[in-house]
């Protein structure tokens with residue numbers, strides 16, 4: 001019996017699906033201790049957008065350590081934090097005319113969501129948060145209340161309160177919900193919130209993933225997101241965009257909502273923001289809302305992690321010109337092209353944006369079979385969506401073309417076989 005079976009908590013999950021011990025990783029390839037290579041179409045669930053052990057990030061982190069740079073500072077000012085913040089302002093905020101402040105908190109996505117909903121409640125003096133079906137926002141109680149999946153919710157041990165879930169306006173309509181929820185659902189929301197006898201209190205905020213990642217790669221339409229923002233403004237609620245998984249270049253632009261003419265009150269970021277796999281989370285908060293915080297009111301020992309600032313500064317280098325994002329668009333087109341023939345099967349749908357692509361195979365059993373076959377053939381890929389019915393393709397944006405092609409061939413072949421066998 002391995003130490004993992006003997007001593008690691010029964011809560012372990014991915015390791016049950018992929019029972020090998022990983023040892024090394026470089027860009028889009030991760031290798032187990034027997035020396036077998038896997039093309040990584042999972043990339044740490046959106047953490048390793050620029051590959052495992054990205055050479056520039058690794059070099060910068062090693063240099064920082066060699067120079068005895070500060071590795072931990074709570075939220076004190078450091079040179080590396082200054083460089084990161086200056087670079088983020090220059091590369092991300094200023095070009096978009098965003099006046100937002102950067103708030104650092106405990107270094108995981110769920111911490112960012114907790115801080116965002118806490119602040120929205122403070123700003124508006126309201127309790128309720130409006131979240132969306134199939135949304136995923138994290139595991140701590142506030143964020144978990146916003147998360148839709150009952151598997152996670154049922155583990156809470158207490159009632160998850162003050163959050164209501166509404167239909168998500170996906171485009172195209174996801175096979176998972178089949179409801180055609182879209183602009184009509186916004187009209188129903190408007191009617192409810194503007195009727196003083198609806199019995200439903202006004203929300204402090206709408207929290208939404210512009211692209212639901214864990215929920216099955218459901219892409220919100222521009223029209224729906226704009227409609228949601230308009231409704232939020234009408235009823236005095238904040239708009240929180242959770243770009244924790246789909247942001248940082250994944251869709252071919254820094255934010256997944258770029259080009260949608262949105263003006264979010266708060267943007268939650270984490271995962272790929274730190275680049276190398278060290279953790280960090282950050283909220284972008286409009287200054288008029290940020291001023292509602294008192295110093296130290298939402299704290300965390302690891303807010304602003306130095307090594308993540310160092311590697312995260314290198315992440316921002318990829319946004320100095322269009323080269324990397326153009327490459328993402330090309331690779332994205334190739335992924336959609338390779339998966340398109342599978343859509344001849346009526347139960348299959350391909351959806352996504354940039355290099356976050358969902359292959360909905362209709363059932364979790366089929367997806368599991370495909371994932372295991374891919375794994376045996378040397379591709380690491382994971383399920384998402386209701387009952388795990390969607391395979392999520394999120395390889396590093398830096399994946400070389402030959403590995404992308406090889407991986408796509410394995411995935412499409414395994415999917416064809418699983419569909420035929422059904």
Ligand SMILES: Cc1ncc(COP(=O)(O)O)c(C=O)c1O
Pocket residue numbers: 045107108109110111113136137138139209213214242243244245246270271
């Ligand atoms: C959109 C989104 N929000 C929040 C989270 C929670 O992040 P973390 O697991 O770092 O707490 C995730 C994690 O997958 C996510 O995808």
